[in-house]
Amino acid sequence: MAAKSPSINKPLPVRITGRIQETPRIATLEFAVPGVRPVPGQFFMVWIPGVDEIPMSVASIDNDRGIYAVSVAAVGEATAALFAKDVGDKIGIRGPFGNGFDVSVGDGGACIIGGGVGMAALKPLVSVLLEQRKNLIVINAARTKSELLYHESFEKSIAPGMTYFISTDDGTCGEKCLGHELLVSLLGQGKIRADKVYTCGPELMMRQVFLACKERAMRVEASLERMMRCGSGLCGLCALDPGGLLVCKDGPVFSGDQLGGVTEFGNYKRDLSGKRIPLKK
Numbered sequence: 001m002a003a004k005s006p007s008i009n010k011p012l013p014v015r016i017t018g019r020i021q022e023t024p025r026i027a028t029l030e031f032a033v034p035g036v037r038p039v040p041g042q043f044f045m046v047w048i049p050g051v052d053e054i055p056m057s058v059a060s061i062d063n064d065r066g067i068y069a070v071s072v073a074a075v076g077e078a079t080a081a082l083f084a085k086d087v088g089d090k091i092g093i094r095g096p097f098g099n100g101f102d103v104s105v106g107d108g109g110a111c112i113i114g115g116g117v118g119m120a121a122l123k124p125l126v127s128v129l130l131e132q133r134k135n136l137i138v139i140n141a142a143r144t145k146s147e148l149l150y151h152e153s154f155e156k157s158i159a160p161g162m163t164y165f166i167s168t169d170d171g172t173c174g175e176k177c178l179g180h181e182l183l184v185s186l187l188g189q190g191k192i193r194a195d196k197v198y199t200c201g202p203e204l205m206m207r208q209v210f211l212a213c214k215e216r217a218m219r220v221e222a223s224l225e226r227m228m229r230c231g232s233g234l235c236g237l238c239a240l241d242p243g244g245l246l247v248c249k250d251g252p253v254f255s256g257d258q259l260g261g262v263t264e265f266g267n268y269k270r271d272l273s274g275k276r277i278p279l280k281k
């Protein structure tokens with residue numbers, strides 16, 4: 001009998017087959033999911049038995065073997081429970097959901113800028129663009145050195161055509177600044193010539209990346225996060241003001257043109273009741 005695939009409505013139980021402690025508060029969990037072919041930028045709804053079901057970017061894609069991973073940062077009840085899982089533990093998977101990144105990049109190459117656990121959504125994109133032999137600039141930003149996600153793996157995988165920059169808020173590794181500040185500085189010094197910029201991370205960082213790209217007429221795509229329930233366009237919880245774009249279905253990846261019309265981008269999000277939560281500036 002063929003192995004079961006996840007459906008939109010019902011999580012497929014899977015066992016964790018690998019766990020990497022990436023940073024003190026981020027872990028990568030690996031598992032097999034038959035019958036799916038996620039693309040970079042898509043996400044799974046991950047069910048943590050007895051706790052909750054939450055969206056997680058597909059952080060590693062091996063479609064040949066059907067092996068995938070998520071990288072989870074412990075920030076609240078569900079993420080802490082997922083972070084605590086280990087090899088052999090059971091979780092549930094629905095999806096993949098969302099649109100994914102548009103991986104068409106011109107000869108000028110691409111710049112990828114990830115902040116904190118946002119790099120999880122971007123890692124499969126790095127692999128695809130390297131396979132396409134595009135010139136690639138990766139900016140990895142975190143609060144402090146120990147929180148730089150995939151830092152060692154990026155250092156090891158630097159390939160011809162790839163340049164790797166680091167920023168930390170406290171200056172313990174790379175430049176002492178915020179991720180978007182490093183991007184603006186590198187653009188100013190002429191060290192970044194890219195056709196397209198991809199970003200995922202804290203929304204205030206993504207807003208500044210968007211503005212820097214807009215000023216220079218550079219193409220940009222950003223992967224947004226909002227509270228989600230269904231993950232598949234049914235409940236409306238993840239709708240963005242004012243047009244009602246759904247982060248789970250129309251996104252999570254949005255182009256610069258789309259972001260320009262989203263008034264809440266970089267300003268506020270909503271809690272489970274729909275109440276506005278201003279983003280901390």
Ligand SMILES: Cc1cc2nc3c(=O)[nH]c(=O)nc-3n(C[C@H](O)[C@H](O)[C@H](O)COP(=O)(O)OP(=O)(O)OC[C@H]3O[C@@H](n4cnc5c(N)ncnc54)[C@H](O)[C@@H]3O)c2cc1C
Pocket residue numbers: 043052054055056057058059070071072073074075076077078079080117120121224225226227228252
């Ligand atoms: C498409 C998508 C992909 C994501 N990918 C990842 C990933 O790869 N790794 C990862 O660690 N996290 C990811 N997240 C965020 C993750 O889903 C939330 O951190 C998680 O749902 C919080 O649940 P909790 O019970 O641990 O925290 P809660 O107790 O519910 O909340 C803790 C804090 O996180 C905020 N929060 C809760 N849910 C979200 C959300 N969906 N988006 C933004 N802030 C939220 C709350 O406002 C609160 O400040 C993703 C979110 C989306 C929408």
Ligand code: FES
Pocket residue numbers: 227228229230231232233234235236237238239246247248249
């Ligand atoms: S989470 Fe239900 S519509 Fe997006």
